Amino acid sequence: MAIAETVAGVRNTLRMKGVRIAAKIEPTTSLTCFYDNETGTVGVPSWQVIRSTAALHRTLVHECGHAFLYENNCAATPGFENLFGRLTSPYPKDHRLLWAAITPRQPAHVSSYAKAHPEEDFAETFTHVILGTRLRNVSPKLQKKIQFVHDAIAQHQAAA
Numbered sequence: 001m002a003i004a005e006t007v008a009g010v011r012n013t014l015r016m017k018g019v020r021i022a023a024k025i026e027p028t029t030s031l032t033c034f035y036d037n038e039t040g041t042v043g044v045p046s047w048q049v050i051r052s053t054a055a056l057h058r059t060l061v062h063e064c065g066h067a068f069l070y071e072n073n074c075a076a077t078p079g080f081e082n083l084f085g086r087l088t089s090p091y092p093k094d095h096r097l098l099w100a101a102i103t104p105r106q107p108a109h110v111s112s113y114a115k116a117h118p119e120e121d122f123a124e125t126f127t128h129v130i131l132g133t134r135l136r137n138v139s140p141k142l143q144k145k146i147q148f149v150h151d152a153i154a155q156h157q158a159a160a
Contacts, residue, residue, distance in 0.1 A: 017130050021042075044056070044060065109124070
């Protein structure tokens, strides 16, 4: 499947959940979500496509979670810091990010990678909400994170 078809599929998945983001999704050299002033871009590198279409779809939904976070200023919502942490917290060194990704998921996080940084925690939780993955051993805090994302989506549907 071509990148354009996968991007269209991600846009459709988001639309079906009532999520709209303004960020462009386009080919770049790295997989990322970044903002240059007011313009957001979710980058799709060609090497990501090689892994699998399903992996690319999931990863793009995750990157769109970053865009949703920024575009809707979710971090300013009461309770965000208590649940996810401060976005101004520094990212750990790369070796710690890798460690977070390979250590077991904790009940307060939707995935192992979510432990890496509050921004990743939100994006991974957003991905879970959008794709409806199944979880075991869910803590009350994780239930609150999931509800926070559901509420943010509902709030911004009404505002659109």
